[in-house]
Amino acid sequence: MSVQDVAVLSPRARRRRRIRRRLLRRPLAVAGLVVALVFVVVAIFAPVIAPYDPGRSDFSAPLAGPSAEHLFGTDELGRDIFSRVVWGARASIQAGVLSTLLAMAFAVPIGLVAGYYRGWLDPVVARMTDVMLAFPFLILAVGLAAVLGPSLTNATIALAFAAVPVLIRVTRGETLALREEDYVRAAVANGASDTTILARHILPNMAGTLIVQATVWIPTAIIGEALLSFLGLGVQPPTPSWGVMLSAAQPFIDQAPRLVIFPGLAIFLATLSFNLLGDGLRDVLDPRTQT
Amino acid sequence: MALLEVSDLSVRFVTDDGPVQAVDRVSWTLDERQVLAIVGESGCGKSVTAMSILRLLPGTATVSGTARFDGRDLIAAREGELRAVRGRAISFVFQEPMTSLNPALTIGRQIGEVLRRHLGMSGAQARDRTIELLDLVGIPAPARRVGEYPHQLSGGMRQRVMIAMALACDPKVLIADEPTTALDVTIQAGILDLLRDVRERLGTAIVLITHDLGVVADIADRFVVMYAGRKVEEAPVHELFAHPQHPYTVGLLAAIPRPANGDGGGRRRLQEIPGIVPSLPEPPRACTFAPRCPRADDRSRSEEPSLREVRPDHLVACFHPGEEPWPEGWRP
Numbered sequence: 265m266s267v268q269d270v271a272v273l274s275p276r277a278r279r280r281r282r283i284r285r286r287l288l289r290r291p292l293a294v295a296g297l298v299v300a301l302v303f304v305v306v307a308i309f310a311p312v313i314a315p316y317d318p319g320r321s322d323f324s325a326p327l328a329g330p331s332a333e334h335l336f337g338t339d340e341l342g343r344d345i346f347s348r349v350v351w352g353a354r355a356s357i358q359a360g361v362l363s364t365l366l367a368m369a370f371a372v373p374i375g376l377v378a379g380y381y382r383g384w385l386d387p388v389v390a391r392m393t394d395v396m397l398a399f400p401f402l403i404l405a406v407g408l409a410a411v412l413g414p415s416l417t418n419a420t421i422a423l424a425f426a427a428v429p430v431l432i433r434v435t436r437g438e439t440l441a442l443r444e445e446d447y448v449r450a451a452v453a454n455g456a457s458d459t460t461i462l463a464r465h466i467l468p469n470m471a472g473t474l475i476v477q478a479t480v481w482i483p484t485a486i487i488g489e490a491l492l493s494f495l496g497l498g499v500q501p502p503t504p505s506w507g508v509m510l511s512a513a514q515p516f517i518d519q520a521p522r523l524v525i526f527p528g529l530a531i532f533l534a535t536l537s538f539n540l541l542g543d544g545l546r547d548v549l550d551p552r553t554q555t
Numbered sequence: 556m557a558l559l560e561v562s563d564l565s566v567r568f569v570t571d572d573g574p575v576q577a578v579d580r581v582s583w584t585l586d587e588r589q590v591l592a593i594v595g596e597s598g599c600g601k602s603v604t605a606m607s608i609l610r611l612l613p614g615t616a617t618v619s620g621t622a623r624f625d626g627r628d629l630i631a632a633r634e635g636e637l638r639a640v641r642g643r644a645i646s647f648v649f650q651e652p653m654t655s656l657n658p659a660l661t662i663g664r665q666i667g668e669v670l671r672r673h674l675g676m677s678g679a680q681a682r683d684r685t686i687e688l689l690d691l692v693g694i695p696a697p698a699r700r701v702g703e704y705p706h707q708l709s710g711g712m713r714q715r716v717m718i719a720m721a722l723a724c725d726p727k728v729l730i731a732d733e734p735t736t737a738l739d740v741t742i743q744a745g746i747l748d749l750l751r752d753v754r755e756r757l758g759t760a761i762v763l764i765t766h767d768l769g770v771v772a773d774i775a776d777r778f779v780v781m782y783a784g785r786k787v788e789e790a791p792v793h794e795l796f797a798h799p800q801h802p803y804t805v806g807l808l809a810a811i812p813r814p815a816n817g818d819g820g821g822r823r824r825l826q827e828i829p830g831i832v833p834s835l836p837e838p839p840r841a842c843t844f845a846p847r848c849p850r851a852d853d854r855s856r857s858e859e860p861s862l863r864e865v866r867p868d869h870l871v872a873c874f875h876p877g878e879e880p881w882p883e884g885w886r887p
Contacts, residue, residue, distance in 0.1 A: 446654040453611055453649070454642030454669050454720065464668065468659035 286548045293544020299537035306350055307357035314347035318504045327520050336526045340516055348504040349530050355505040359420050359489035360482040366424035367431050375435025376462050380443055396429035405488050409497040419498035423485045434477055438470040472549030479542035483535035490531050506531050558760050559585040559728055564620035566607050577603045579784040579838045590761045592775035594768050598832040600784040601764045605730045609641050643673040646721035650733040652714035656705035662716050663701035669723045688719040711742035730762045747774055769811040780804050783832055783843035790869040800865055800876035802848050809881055829886050849885045850875040
């Protein structure tokens with residue numbers, strides 16, 4: 265891009281360019297971004313990418329090894345493992361992304377209001393999140409999923425609920441810090457209403473933090489979904505999910521370790537990629553680390 | 556005619572270390588087109604006085620007294636009424652231009668937000684008016700600057716943006732709290748020229764809060780000198796500089812650096828005022844300046860001096876007013 269091109273870009277576009285350049289200078293973050301995007305694409309286009317129906321059994325070849333026909337081999341019922349891993353990405357990405365979005369939709373307004381208005385609401389919210397945080401994340405999710413009943417939707421809700429206290433705490437903390445900023449004071453002096461201050465002056469300035477939080481929560485929720493499905497509290501067989509596959513493969517670990525390896529590898533790669541991306545974004549978006 | 560009339564304004568803070576009387580029964584009036592300078596060291600209650608008028612202080616502050624503006628008392632007004640005054644009829648410019656602009660929004664959006672809120676302008680109208688305002692405050696290439704973020708502007712430019720935002724709705728009163736303190740000396744002069752220009756062209760009355768008498772001497776019409784939350788002296792600018800009466804004012808004037816002039820004045824040692832401004836839990840029944848004052852006597856330490864007119868239109872709260880300079884090397 266020539267010098268002239270840079271000069272005519274709008275400031276917003278220039279800022280985006282700067283962030284992009286800073287991100288692209290980190291190889292691990294780029295690797296994370298690429299792999300995470302691959303998983304998202306695979307999840308969206310699973311029906312196109314998977315060579316077989318994930319539920320179709322080929323009884324002539326159960327527990328077959330990898331071949332040109334079946335890339336990752338087949339499982340105990342003769343189903344194509346590659347197709348099942350591809351379809352499993354759907355459940356995982358859906359649980360990861362949707363539960364994070366759902367949790368944000370709940371936690372961000374509560375954190376904003378509690379942190380901005382303080383009053384009696386703030387200590388109540390803070391103590392309630394403390395109580396919820398006293399339970400380990402997965403225990404909370406497992407308990408909720410057990411109450412709600414096993415299904416992917418309920419697993420997503422349970423994971424979202426378990427993420428809410430952490431996100432409330434982050435949002436509230438950021439709000440407490442940002443409300444003391446000079447520009448918030450200046451906005452009050454200019455007659456801004458509370459809604460304007462929250463929506464235009466406080467929320468945009470914590471966007472970076474929230475984006476980083478989201479990318480850190482998605483892999484946690486992916487592991488959570490795998491765990492719930494493994495325990496039979498999430499996706500139900502025969503619907504493919506990495507957790508379901510791991511669970512079903514247990515009796516066959518000796519004969520066909522690939523039944524565990526491929527879904528395990530998928531979980532590993534998906535969570536690692538989102539975590540690397542999150543770390544990279546934190547370095548780039550957090551103003552405190554900016555040089 | 557009095558535009559803004561502050562009377563008997565007191566502000567108390569409840570802090571972890573007990574109560575603090577930040578402002579103690581301060582009164583002054585601001586006339587139309589007037590530039591009123593409120594001066595004093597840091598911690599004298601200048602900013603607190605100004606902020607209490609628009610009730611911008613945190614909840615730990617208790618404000619009493621009145622601030623009459625446009626027929627109503629702002630101290631007693633409801634929050635909704637105040638919101639309509641803030642940024643519309645009375646605007647504020649803060650000390651820190653580097654942090655007083657929202658880093659996530661373009662300056663055009665920030666100024667536009669004020670216009671849309673108070674004047675109900677559309678997005679396009681607000682944009683045009685914003686460019687006009689940026690031009691008015693002397694920002695070059697305003698049509699391009701309008702889309703820039705605060706971090707792309709220098710400190711002086713940001714202060715101009717803050718002033719543009721404060722002037723957006725053509726306010727009657729502009730309160731500027733140390734508007735030049737955070738800036739380089741050369742930039743300071745530009746900002747002061749701009750404020751003078753604003754008064755000339757728009758007729759805006761200005762309350763200028765500063766600790767630097769020298770800087771505002773040629774822009775202000777009238778001075779209010781504050782010490783430890785009290786008004787200790789008030790006079791028109793020429794009167795105050797020619798005949799300062801309160802020992803604190805005399806001390807402040809002696810602390811202004813002045814280049815030696817050719818008429819044999821020669822080099823002069825800068826005078827300091829020994830000691831610091833006290834933070835008072837209760838207003839004492841004495842002169843608050845007594846511990847630092849070379850003229851203090853038993854009466855200063857046991858009785859509160861009230862304001863009296865010692866010369867025409869010149870108020871001072873001191874038992875021993877006078878222009879004599881501070882004794883060389885005096886220590887309390």
